[in-house]
Amino acid sequence: MRAKYEAIDFDTPHPSDYQISLDVPRCHQYHHLLSSAEGHTKLTRILQAWVRLNPSLNYWQGLDSLLAPFLVLNFNNEPKALFCLHQLVLSYLKPFFIKEKSVYFQEHLIIYEQLLSFKDPELSVHLSNIGANSDLYGIPWFLTMFTHIFSVDKIPRIWDTVLISPESLPLFIAVAIMRQLRQQILSLDFNYFILLFSSMPSIDIEKCIQVALQELTNTPPSVTAPKYSFAKDHKNEDSEKWWENRIPLEKLRKELFPRLSIHDLVNLYAGGSQAPEVRNGIGLVVLDTRDAENYNYARFVGSIRVDVEDKMASLEKHRGKYIVIVGKEDQRTIEFTNSLVRAWFPLVSLLNGGIDC
Incomplete structure (x- = not known):
């Protein structure tokens, strides 16, 4: 990294140079090193080096704050501070700096x-x-x-x-x-x-x-798993895992609850390692929103059929448990699941793909 750093052309203007000049004077100015003239010079030079070494990534206000801890720890080693910043962004934050x-x-x-x-x-x-x-x-x-x-x-x-x-x-x-x-x-x-x-x-x-x-x-891991950005985009509608298709952001935005994968539901039901407080179904309730005919035909083991029109009071005994909603992914099911969140029921999720997955 030192050789790359020393070979950088700082003389040729870069579109991000102006924004960098605005951000640096505001960067953690309570800190004696970062607020010094030398600190400003180093911050500016390393940020300018980063944008020149990463032409496919966009500079974003806040990169100066990301650099600050590395510069404090490596104040007399700019190439090392740059390397640390470079690795952090590529390993953990790259999606925040891409054009999309x-x-x-x-x-x-x-x-x-x-x-x-x-x-x-x-x-x-x-x-x-x-x-x-x-x-x-x-x-x-x-x-x-x-x-x-x-x-x-x-x-x-x-x-x-x-x-x-x-x-x-x-x-x-x-x-x-x-x-x-x-x-x-x-x-x-x-x-x-x-x-x-x-x-x-x-x-x-x-x-x-x-x-x-x-x-x-x-x-459960699927609670925080991306359902759009990095979800699979299956072209074949007959795919065995069609429920892993991307979910439109507009649809996700209207859902107050996370979606749970079938793997995590089975893991919860079995008392897997991702939910040590759940054993043999205790602490978990699976609510099926389908009509009686479909429910009686096939259902998740141990699930309870609920009428989405029922009063919320009938579900109070389940407050504090993992509540997983299964059924058809229709508007009634979505709104029912939202209503549980609005009634302050914690640990509410919807089975991604519904009962058909």
Whole structure:
């Protein structure tokens, strides 16, 4: 990387140079190294090197925050700081920097909102009711791997965990942050919510990480799996796994709940390693929304048929269990599943592909 760094042509202007010149003076200016003239020079030079070495990727505001921890740790070794930034982006954040990043951003935020509903529907519904959508705060969180909201000295603890964990961990960290602030958030309207997040409140990072890791362990993987960006796009409608086809973002956006794979449902039912608190079906209820005739013809073992018109009170005994909705993927089933989330039932999901999968 040193040879590449020293061979870079910094004299020829690049379209991103101007934006870099605007971002650098704002980058973690409380830090004595990053706020110094030498720090500004190094930040600028490394960012300019990155855009020239990655012509297929787009510069995005926030890259300076991603670089900051690496520069602090390698202040006298610019090539090494650049190498660390380069590897982090390629390994964990590349979709955020490609030209089609808008689609990836949208789905990432949808998955985050659905995960929040899965873990804390009361908080999720409140945010929706006051109009505090995740695009108001979530993009800089995920784009900068939380360097935009936490001081540079706190980032290594977060990154050390993220870099050795499944790629979905940042989603769980974001949920853990929101749940740590839930009592404040539940008392706020839209304006005060924006005010609260304009200057990030103090967060117990260690507690946040531990909660995120625990929730990651207790959550079926398909809950946070992409259903559009990286889903399979089968051309053959007779494919054995047609239910893995891409789901349109507009459809996903209307679903307050995550979709569960048949593999994860079977794993939950059997008390698999991804859900250690579930054993022999205890803690899990599968609700079938089809009519009696179809239900009696074929059904998932142990499932319960429900009428989507029934009052929610009849389901109270299942609150706190994993609730998986199966049946036809029609509008009635979608709305029924949404209604469970709006009634603050946690751990609600829809079987992806419905009973036919």
